[in-house]
Amino acid sequence: MKKYKVFVHGQNFVLNLNGKAEKVGFYTTRFVEAKDDRAAEENAISTLRNDPTLREGVLNEKSDAPMMFVEEIAEVDSFDGLTLSGTGFSFYTGEEAE
Numbered sequence: 001m002k003k004y005k006v007f008v009h010g011q012n013f014v015l016n017l018n019g020k021a022e023k024v025g026f027y028t029t030r031f032v033e034a035k036d037d038r039a040a041e042e043n044a045i046s047t048l049r050n051d052p053t054l055r056e057g058v059l060n061e062k063s064d065a066p067m068m069f070v071e072e073i074a075e076v077d078s079f080d081g082l083t084l085s086g087t088g089f090s091f092y093t094g095e096e097a098e
Contacts, residue, residue, distance in 0.1 A: 001033040003079055006044035007072040010089075012098055014059040014066075017091070021059050023098055026089040031082055041070045053089065 010026045017024065030047050034040035045068055048054060060066050076082075 001035060002040075003076045004032050004034055004037070004040035004044075005072075005074045005076050006030050006032060006040055006070055008044055008048060008068055009071050010048070010054075010066060010068045011096075012060070012064065012066045013054070014064075015057045015091075016059060022093060024091045024093050025096060025098075026091045028089045031076070031079055037073050037075075040073055044070065 007027070007029050010028070012023065013025065014021055014023050016022075028048070030044040032040050032043040032047065034043050048068060058066060
């Protein structure tokens, strides 16, 4: 299996931040193993869909679903020295979050 670094952009996520429901976007990086780029994309998105921070915190109505887009995929030689699981999120607010 090949190793990949996948950079993901999330938009239109309604989350409870500091006691207030707020529409946010985020950027995050996930490291996954996969047979090719397409499988790496699918694995990274699946990992995020199952992340408790997002899964339990999303307050969106079904008619206003959040979205995730893979912005960059890069094959890496090794995961040595990298934080592999749950590398965190960089959240932002404002019009760009929608």
